[in-house]
Amino acid sequence: MTNMKKMTMIPLLASFILGSTLWSGGFTANAAAAATATTSTTAPTSTTTTSDKSENPQTNHLPNIKILATGGTIAGSSSVNTDTTGYKAGALGVETLINAVPEMKSIANVSGEQVVNVGSPDVNNEILLKLAKRTNELLARDDVDGIVITHGTDTLEETAYFLNLVIKSDKPVVVVGSMRPATAISADGPFNLYNAVKVAGASASKGQGVLVLLNDRIGAARYITKTNTTAVDTFKSVEQGYLGAVVGDQVYYYNKSTHKHTTSSVFDISNLTQLPQVDILYEYQNNGRYLYDAAVAAGAKGIVVAGSGNGSLSKTSSEGAEAAGKKGVIIARSSRVGSGVVSPSTKDAASNFVSTDSLNPQKARILLMLALTQTHDVNQIQSFFNEY
Ligand code: ASP
Secondary structure (H helix, E strand, C coil), X not given: CCHHHHHHHHHHHHHHXXXXXXXXXXXXXXXXXXXXXXXXXXXXXXCCECCCCCCCCCCCCCCEEEEEEEECHHHCECCCCCCCCCXXXXXXXXHHHHHCCHHHHHCCEXXXXXXXXXXXXXXXXXXXXXXXXXXXXXXXXXXXXXXXXXCCCCCHHHHHHHHHXXXXXXXXXXXXXXXXXXXXXXXXXXXXXXXXXHHXXXXXXXXXXXXXXXXXXXXXXXXXXXXXXXXCCCEECCCCXXXXXXXXXXXXXXXXXXXXXXXXXXXXXXXXXXXXXXXXXXXXXXXXXXXXXXXHHCCCCEEEEEEECCCECCHHHXXXXXXXXXXXXXXXEEECCCCXXXXXCCCCHHHCEEECECCCHHHHHHHHHHHHCCCCCHHHHHHHHHHC
């Protein structure tokens, strides 16, 4: 039986055996069987739980992969197995996720940690810092070969790009989510998780920057974005393409990120406990300048504008943005369009404006926050946008 068929069968078998029509019955049963395990993966044929080499030396040649769980739909649950919209995100723990995919045991020594368990709209700067610090700590260890981070898809690209800028290792870091909750028929989470572990354990993944894995595609954190509200094939790299794919148990790479990341990044969060406030304002017809004034009054040190077209601002927005710029606030011109580069303007620097290259507004916010931890110089910040 192919792995694909096996994965399809697992929920059906679990439902059948437990007399339930839900995946959650299978998860619960597996979790109970593994109740004595302090770490994550429980092989059906072995009582040995996976753990760090230092605590329980592995004699096999498999990579040691740590799964850091943060919640999201991949850990989502509903009482109805056809429910793909009204479920609760971040309902299941990391042990349950790992125990549901015992096949991972044949490709890696997997262990898990729950960092938080939230829907990704609730991932905030505090969580970003906590996750990044823990990832750096783990990657510095000889007994960790790669990290997989489970995450909600709504803001996954922001977390992935943040990590891409602040992780100090060339070991693989793979961010994974799913579009259907764990309880759904044809849940995409288990296979995505399996593939993410495979990618994190592949030597070809080293030095690629932080990766995003969904739907068998490997994306670069810098380029990937969510393009569809509900579809399983939502993550796309619109202009730049994917880096690679997982096909038939093999990891294939075709492209490389040309932007600075991880070990070539200057951004260091090891001593930071907070990040500067950066807000995003959306450009639209008939807008006023009051949102700019409000953002500045609320303490914004930077404002990203989701500009129209090639990062354009209306006259009224420009008034607000220029007034903010005079107070030292950096204005980053991005675009609401969804793809393409916002080209630089010779007028930018004089108004404390920068252009964001091909970064969408939500990723431009991540870079601007980090840039402002280093400098308030508009030209230096423009260089960051050119390079990262
Ligand atoms: N719908 C989201 C997801 O796909 C929920 C979240 O982002 O946490 O994971």
